[in-house]
Amino acid sequence: MLKFDVSKIREDFPILGRKIRGKNLVYFDNASTSQKPKAVLEALQRYYAETNANVHRGIHALSQQATDQCEAVRAQTARFLHASGPEQIVFTRNATEAINLVAYAWGRKFLKAGDEILLTGMEHHSNIVPWQILAQEKGSQLKFAPILEDGCLDLEGLKTLLTPRTKLFAFTAMNNAFGTINPVAELLGLAREQGVLTLVDAAQWTPHLRTDVAAWDCDFLVFSAHKMLGPTGLGVLYGKKKLLESMDPFLGGGDMIREVHLSHSTYNEIPYKFEAGTPHIGGIVAFGAALEYLSRLGWEAIDRHERGLTRYAMDALSQEKELRIYGPSQPERRGGILSFNLEGVHAHDVGTILDTEGVAVRAGHHCCQPLMRRFKTSGTVRASFYFYNTVDEVDVMLRAIRKVKEFFKVKVP
Numbered sequence: 001m002l003k004f005d006v007s008k009i010r011e012d013f014p015i016l017g018r019k020i021r022g023k024n025l026v027y028f029d030n031a032s033t034s035q036k037p038k039a040v041l042e043a044l045q046r047y048y049a050e051t052n053a054n055v056h057r058g059i060h061a062l063s064q065q066a067t068d069q070c071e072a073v074r075a076q077t078a079r080f081l082h083a084s085g086p087e088q089i090v091f092t093r094n095a096t097e098a099i100n101l102v103a104y105a106w107g108r109k110f111l112k113a114g115d116e117i118l119l120t121g122m123e124h125h126s127n128i129v130p131w132q133i134l135a136q137e138k139g140s141q142l143k144f145a146p147i148l149e150d151g152c153l154d155l156e157g158l159k160t161l162l163t164p165r166t167k168l169f170a171f172t173a174m175n176n177a178f179g180t181i182n183p184v185a186e187l188l189g190l191a192r193e194q195g196v197l198t199l200v201d202a203a204q205w206t207p208h209l210r211t212d213v214a215a216w217d218c219d220f221l222v223f224s225a226h227k228m229l230g231p232t233g234l235g236v237l238y239g240k241k242k243l244l245e246s247m248d249p250f251l252g253g254g255d256m257i258r259e260v261h262l263s264h265s266t267y268n269e270i271p272y273k274f275e276a277g278t279p280h281i282g283g284i285v286a287f288g289a290a291l292e293y294l295s296r297l298g299w300e301a302i303d304r305h306e307r308g309l310t311r312y313a314m315d316a317l318s319q320e321k322e323l324r325i326y327g328p329s330q331p332e333r334r335g336g337i338l339s340f341n342l343e344g345v346h347a348h349d350v351g352t353i354l355d356t357e358g359v360a361v362r363a364g365h366h367c368c369q370p371l372m373r374r375f376k377t378s379g380t381v382r383a384s385f386y387f388y389n390t391v392d393e394v395d396v397m398l399r400a401i402r403k404v405k406e407f408f409k410v411k412v413p
């Protein structure tokens with residue numbers, strides 16, 4: 001395990017040394033995508049410089065090496081998730097595609113008219129729209145667990161929506177707009193009691209917290225590599241073996257077949273049945289370096305650092321009376337995401353002025369429009385942290401927020 005020394009860690013991330021408009025970059029848009037350490041950039045470069053070949057197709061040495069490297073990362077990903085075998089790991093383009101894969105390959109085969117899918121009112125659009133498309137096609141219904149005023153799930157309301165008609169409960173482990181951490185084990189337990197299949201959207205969870213699909217006993221779990229130091233264009237679907245085997249393919253093409261005849265085809269075994277075409281080989285190899293980097297840091301150290309930072313930022317921001325912070329007030333119920341609005345100033349204006357100070361935040365609906373509507377706002381300013389961020393950077397953001405207040409002459413109403 002490495003000693004957790006943030007200034008040393010920051011040296012691993014070349015982009016963190018950049019200046020933006022003459023100011024030091026303060027990168028607080030990690031919930032959108034994380035920055036990449038040298039180890040990941042070098043793994044990508046090394047792969048293309050030394051190994052580049054297509055996988056599963058050639059008998060030549062490079063193709064075998066590329067295949068071996070990909071399969072090693074599949075096994076590494078299974079260990080990272082505590083999955084029992086690499087065949088449960090399907091590589092996709094991103095978390096969004098992983099959810100669409102389940103909606104298509106599981107939903108189109110097993111869902112019937114009158115069946116229900118339970119979601120929550122805090123889902124990312126990626127965990128809403130694929131189910132809407134499926135439900136429209138199948139004549140099934142979507143239900144949404146309500147959200148309390150503090151941005152947490154209303155568990156009592158949720159329980160009433162889990163009925164014998166519910167076939168799948170798909171929910172986010174950590175909300176991307178407010179940072180609310182859901183009681184994942186409890187939610188999975190409630191679904192299991194009713195014999196309901198589960199899908200955990202772990203896109204915001206896996207970068208920050210230990211993930212254990214065996215302990216959780218979820219049926220599906222999805223995440224994106226790019227939010228956890230890996231390259232863009234790579235996602236993961238974890239699925240229980242029997243379920244994956246029972247599903248029809250998602251996309252058709254090369255690699256996902258066993259035999260192709262003019263009249264019909266037979267399909268490859270899992271996970272290859274769901275991986276049509278050439279995968280993001282370099283991305284998979286580089287993701288291995290990302291997982292290695294995170295495991296050397298350790299989840300406890302990452303969590304401790306991010307919690308300290310979040311607590312500090314919440315304390316500091318809550319001194320600003322004109323600022324409304326969304327989501328749970330107890331720091332233990334939220335991850336390293338702070339969503340806020342400044343009285344009378346549009347979130348985009350706050351984001352734009354912060355940008356002139358070198359502070360990169362996201363402003364808008366964060367692909368969570370139903371949640372924004374629930375809180376009667378069109379959008380928020382979102383600062384999202386990762387383990388390489390510092391208290392000094394929070395102070396820079398705070399000074400920038402005070403500039404916004406001065407500029408817009410913000411007053412407590």
Ligand SMILES: Cc1ncc(COP(=O)(O)O)c(C=O)c1O
Pocket residue numbers: 031032094095096097124126127172174175176201203204224235
């Ligand atoms: C909770 C959640 N789910 C799903 C996604 C979709 O991830 P991607 O765009 O990488 O597919 C995101 C991305 O922000 C997210 O935060």
